[in-house]
Amino acid sequence: MVDTRTQPVSRTGEAAPRFSDADLYSLAEKHGTPYFLIDEATLRRKVSEMEEGFSEYKGAFRVAYSVKANFNPSVIRAFTSEGILFDLTAPSELVFVLKAGGSSENVMYTSITETAAEYEQVIRLGVRKVVVASYNGLVNLTEAAARANVKVKAMIRVNPEVHVHAELRGSMGHGKFGLQFNGGSPDSALYVLKRILGTPALEFEGFHFHLGSQIEDPACYAEAIEKLEAFILEARRQLGDFHVGTLDIGGGLPVPYGKKVPTPKEIGGKIAEQLNSLVESIGDRFTLVAESGRYLTAESTVLVTRVVNVKSFGEAKYIYVDAGYNVLLDSALLRHEYPVEVVPGGRPSPQKVALVGRLCDPLDVFPISSRSKLGGAAVGKLVLFREVGAYSLVMNMPFHSQPRPPVVMRSGDGSYALARKGQDVERLFADEGGDCLPS
Ligand SMILES: *Cc1c(COP(=O)(O)O)cnc(C)c1O
Numbered sequence: 001m002v003d004t005r006t007q008p009v010s011r012t013g014e015a016a017p018r019f020s021d022a023d024l025y026s027l028a029e030k031h032g033t034p035y036f037l038i039d040e041a042t043l044r045r046k047v048s049e050m051e052e053g054f055s056e057y058k059g060a061f062r063v064a065y066s067v068k069a070n071f072n073p074s075v076i077r078a079f080t081s082e083g084i085l086f087d088l089t090a091p092s093e094l095v096f097v098l099k100a101g102g103s104s105e106n107v108m109y110t111s112i113t114e115t116a117a118e119y120e121q122v123i124r125l126g127v128r129k130v131v132v133a134s135y136n137g138l139v140n141l142t143e144a145a146a147r148a149n150v151k152v153k154a155m156i157r158v159n160p161e162v163h164v165h166a167e168l169r170g171s172m173g174h175g176k177f178g179l180q181f182n183g184g185s186p187d188s189a190l191y192v193l194k195r196i197l198g199t200p201a202l203e204f205e206g207f208h209f210h211l212g213s214q215i216e217d218p219a220c221y222a223e224a225i226e227k228l229e230a231f232i233l234e235a236r237r238q239l240g241d242f243h244v245g246t247l248d249i250g251g252g253l254p255v256p257y258g259k260k261v262p263t264p265k266e267i268g269g270k271i272a273e274q275l276n277s278l279v280e281s282i283g284d285r286f287t288l289v290a291e292s293g294r295y296l297t298a299e300s301t302v303l304v305t306r307v308v309n310v311k312s313f314g315e316a317k318y319i320y321v322d323a324g325y326n327v328l329l330d331s332a333l334l335r336h337e338y339p340v341e342v343v344p345g346g347r348p349s350p351q352k353v354a355l356v357g358r359l360c361d362p363l364d365v366f367p368i369s370s371r372s373k374l375g376g377a378a379v380g381k382l383v384l385f386r387e388v389g390a391y392s393l394v395m396n397m398p399f400h401s402q403p404r405p406p407v408v409m410r411s412g413d414g415s416y417a418l419a420r421k422g423q424d425v426e427r428l429f430a431d432e433g434g435d436c437l438p439s
Pocket of ligand 1: 066068069087110210212213214250251252253291292293294295
C-alpha cells in the first residue's frame with residue numbers, strides 16, 4: 001500500500017521548494033547572478049521521506065548521506081543535525097564532515113583506493129567502520145588497525161552482478177566496485193570474509209553493495225538481496241556461524257528530473273518484505289542502511305540565472321542566460337532535462353524555445369523538460385533551474401574563465417545566509433596559474 005500522505009510534493013509536478021519572487025530578486029541584487037539557492041527544510045524533508053520509505057522493514061533503519069553528491073559545509077551541517085550516517089570515500093571528505101560538526105562515529109568509510117596510509121589516516125581521525133572491496137584493501141586495513149591498536153568493524157562490499165536499469169550502472173560487467181561472491185581468488189567475498197573472521201583487529205559487521213545512480217526499477221535490489229541471502233547461507237555452511245550486523249543497500253534513489261520515477265516508499269515497500277524474510281532466514285535482525293547523495297540533495301536547490309539576451313531564429317525564440325553548463329555539469333553529462341522557469345510569471349511557452357548558456361560552445365544548450373515554463377522570458381528576468389542540488393553544484397569548473405557562483409542557503413527559520421562565497425576573477429586568475437607568473 002502506498003501512503004499518499006508521504007508522496008513528495010515534487011511528484012505532482014508542482015515544483016518544490018518555493019521561493020518568493022521578491023526574495024529571488026533581492027538575492028540577485030545582493031549576490032549577483034548566477035547563484036545557487038539551497039532550501040534547508042527540503043534537505044531535512046528528504047531524510048524523513050527516506051525513513052518513511054523503509055519503515056516497513058522490521059529492524060533498525062539508518063539513512064546515510066553520500067557526501068560526494070554535495071560537500072558544501074552548510075549542507076553537511078544540516079545533515080549532521082539530523083543524526084544520520086555519512087558515506088565517505090576520501091580522507092578529505094572526512095575532514096569536511098568533522099569540520100562541519102559531524103562525528104566520526106557516524107561515518108562508514110568506503111574507499112576506492114584502499115591504501116594502508118589512507119586507512120591509517122581515517123582511523124587516526126576516529127573512523128571505526130570501514131567497507132573493504134579488495135583483498136589488498138583488507139590486508140591494508142588489518143595492518144592499519146593493528147598499528148593503531150584499535151578494533152575496526154569491517155564490512156564487505158560485494159558486487160552482486162545484477163542488471164540495473166538506471167542512468168549510471170555499477171554492477172553487471174562492472175568490476176571497479178566490490179568483490180564477486182566467489183571469484184575463486186583472494187579477491188572474493190568468501191575469502192575476505194574468512195580472513196576477517198580470523199583477524200583479531202577486525203570485527204565483521206556486514207555487507208554493502210551499490211548498484212548505480214538514478215535507479216528506476218527496484219527489481220535490481222531484489223535480485224541483489226536474493227543473491228546475498230544465498231551467499232550468506234553458503235558461507236555459513238563453509239565457515240561456521242557469523243553475525244550480520246548491518247546490510248547497506250547503497251545509493252541510487254531516483255530524482256524526477258522531469259519524468260515519473262518511483263518514490264522511496266515505492267522502492268522501500270517493494271523490498272521491505274524480502275528484507276524481513278532475510279532476517280528470518282539468516283536469524284539476524286541487521287540494521288538496514290540506505291545511502292543517498294542524489295535523492296537527499298537534488299531537489300533542495302535551484303540555480304538562479306538572468307536572461308541576458310533573446311533573439312528569434314526561424315520559428316524559435318532563443319533565450320540566453322548568464323550561466324553555462326560549466327555550473328551544471330552533472331546535467332550535461334547525463335543529459336538531464338531540468339525543469340526551468342521564468343520569474344516572475346513563468347508559464348509554458350506558446351512558441352518553440354531554446355535555452356542557451358553563456359559559453360561559446362555549441363554544446364551549451366540546456367535540455368529542457370516538458371514541465372518548463374519559459375513563456376514570458378525577457379531580458380533582465382530571472383530563470384530558475386530546479387533540482388540541481390546533487391553533483392552539479394560541486395562539479396563547477398572554471399571553463400571560459402568563469403568564477404564559481406555563490407551559494408545561498410535558506411535556513412529552517414526562513415532567513416538567508418551565504419553557504420559559499422562567489423569566487424572573484426582575481427582569485428580565479430591566481431588559482432588558475434596567475435600567481436605562478438614571474439612578476
Ligand atoms: C555515489 C554513491 C552513492 C550515492 O549514489 P546516489 O545515486 O547519489 O544516491 C552511494 N553509495 C556509493 C558507494 C556511491 O559510490
